[in-house]
Amino acid sequence: MDWNLEETEKKALIEIKNAVDEKELEVFRIKYLGRKGVVQEIFSYLGKVPKEDKPLFGQKANSLRNNITKAIETKKQSFIEKTKDFLNLDVTLPGVAVSLGHKHLITQTIDEICSLFETLGFVIQEGPEIETEAHNFEGLNIPEDHPSRDGFDTFYLEAEDPYEKNKNLLLRSHTSPGQIRIMKEHKPPLAVVIPGRVYRPDAVDASHSFMFHQIEGLLVDKDIKFSDLKGLLTDFCQKFFGKNINMRFRPHYFPFTEPSAEVDISWKDGKKEWLEIMGCGMVHPKVFEFVGYKKGAYTGLAFGLGVERIAMLKHGVSDIRTFYENDNRFLKQF
């Protein structure tokens, strides 16, 4: 047999290095250095090597033997060290405490808000984050040329809407498409809250993020009035923020509610600064028409609140980005 000494050595050193325990290392020791081992075979072969090649072959064979011997020794030593480490283990040292996690402030806020509405008879529903234009816009009476429909305010996906040719799917820009989904499937009376993530290509700063959370609310029945909307949201705000707040309903425009308003709050003993916390209004007849409700049969109220906004106000958080940075020094405080 002709020997490729370089190859043999390389293979041996890899095998030795990868040995998982002393038992396996011993197997390799016998394979290479044993009485009938590879090294022995190589030296027996030396006699057959042509005279002129002998010195070089002999030299290489020697160095192969030394290197393998050394590698086995080193590996053995490393197993011994490991055992020593183990024996040095001080079992009386205190262990590493596994600290329990807890809900993120955003999740806590969503839970708190939803359960307040649950006590009023609302049920919690969720909708998908990938939506169709029909649910995110059309159904909500947001016409094709409405500014919020252009690419700047909505993330469009490359995937085509499977239900509508030449329309792409998108990441929902608000939780309001949840209204459409619920109403398409159920007849009034309806009382639902829909929490979830929404996406807008906003530049990220202290008060904007391209992903944030909203909670949508929808109440539809035969005789829902604007006074119900005011009463419901006032009750909610006083329960959530305490009685120490002022509230105002500031007229606003949303295509899917009429009339529409934004709700601002301020603290009675604080600065006289109004802070916007949600949009709301009476469900637009066009929305009822889209979901197939009989004209004039129902009225309804809807609202959409920004969870981060509300958590920031309630807990004095000044930068929205801290919610997403996963810094335990921040998260632990809540």
Ligand code: PHE
């Ligand atoms: N969807 C609106 C927004 O994201 C909020 C809203 C919801 C307004 C429901 C009115 C009724 O700004």
